[in-house]
Amino acid sequence: MIKVTYQDSFKSSYYELIADSRLQKFERIKFEAYYENHLESKLGYSLWDILCGDYEKLLEIKTKLGTKYRKDTHIKGLFNFDKTKNVKISKLQPKIATFMQEELEIDTCYYCNIEFINKFKSSNGEYKNGFTLDHFIDKGNYPYLALSLYNLIPSCYTCNSKLKHSSEINNLSPSSSRFNFDFKVKFKTFMKNENLQIDNENDFELILKESFSNEYQDYIKIFDLNGRYEYHKYKVIEMIRKRRKYPDSRIKELAKLTEKTEEEVKQDLFGEYIFEDDILHKRPFSKLIRDISKELDLS
Numbered sequence: 001m002i003k004v005t006y007q008d009s010f011k012s013s014y015y016e017l018i019a020d021s022r023l024q025k026f027e028r029i030k031f032e033a034y035y036e037n038h039l040e041s042k043l044g045y046s047l048w049d050i051l052c053g054d055y056e057k058l059l060e061i062k063t064k065l066g067t068k069y070r071k072d073t074h075i076k077g078l079f080n081f082d083k084t085k086n087v088k089i090s091k092l093q094p095k096i097a098t099f100m101q102e103e104l105e106i107d108t109c110y111y112c113n114i115e116f117i118n119k120f121k122s123s124n125g126e127y128k129n130g131f132t133l134d135h136f137i138d139k140g141n142y143p144y145l146a147l148s149l150y151n152l153i154p155s156c157y158t159c160n161s162k163l164k165h166s167s168e169i170n171n172l173s174p175s176s177s178r179f180n181f182d183f184k185v186k187f188k189t190f191m192k193n194e195n196l197q198i199d200n201e202n203d204f205e206l207i208l209k210e211s212f213s214n215e216y217q218d219y220i221k222i223f224d225l226n227g228r229y230e231y232h233k234y235k236v237i238e239m240i241r242k243r244r245k246y247p248d249s250r251i252k253e254l255a256k257l258t259e260k261t262e263e264e265v266k267q268d269l270f271g272e273y274i275f276e277d278d279i280l281h282k283r284p285f286s287k288l289i290r291d292i293s294k295e296l297d298l299s
């Protein structure tokens with residue numbers, strides 16, 4: 001539900017990480033040299049395109065090459081994310097995870113915005129990460145995309161392992177420039193009660209409603225977002241109760257009293273996410289809070 005963006009400088013460092021990795025055999029030559037000598041003419045794309053091409057480029061490669069390398073041990077052995085058989089290079093998953101943990105700020109799951117997936121310092125002083133890396137395009141069918149940056153979505157265990165499996169969800173990856181979930185799909189309660197006399201979770205519905213199209217219905221269904229957010233309706237109740245205590249007149253008074261703007265007072269009360277779109281990934285439920293704050297006429 002939250003868009004993933006990778007900066008150019010990050011792409012270059014990621015490319016180096018993989019391209020400079022050394023093979024176990026073949027005099028330990030670098031991945032890049034091996035690829036250029038043995039695979040580039042076969043696949044027809046540069047290693048940069050494969051590793052750091054944007055999501056649209058990956059779709060083009062996927063369409064062109066299809067699933068014909070699904071059982072190709074040569075390609076699987078090189079683009080070796082987490083398998084340990086017949087390898088040309090040891091599995092790269094731990095190296096990639098450590099790199100992302102050090103170089104990227106990863107806070108919440110990009111698929112659901114429910115779980116924190118941050119890194120943390122454990123008691124022995126080592127950093128550990130709380131994320132899994134989902135392959136948006138299935139690495140079993142398309143092994144040549146197993147190490148592609150735009151195919152790796154930092155996500156929680158529930159989304160990655162329990163729900164998504166190898167679904168392709170209409171090719172709507174959060175790393176795609178087409179991905180527009182936040183704009184098109186909003187949390188709605190359809191509250192009709194003007195006085196906000198809503199105290200019970202059964203008094204209202206909470207659903208993700210898509211406008212203008214039906215593109216994201218599979219996404220919502222596969223990650224079971226409506227079902228999973230149902231459990232978190234208490235967040236909405238908390239906001240409604242607070243809004244009852246702080247109607248616009250009270251917010252105006254507080255702004256005067258504290259010499260802040262009304263916007264600042266609202267942020268102090270309801271969280272900074274209600275006016276900021278580009279920090280939604282930072283905290284769980286930030287999209288829910290932002291969307292509901294619109295229904296409560298806060299933003």
Ligand SMILES: [Zn+2]
Pocket residue numbers: 109110111112113114115155156157158159160
């Ligand atoms: Zn998730």
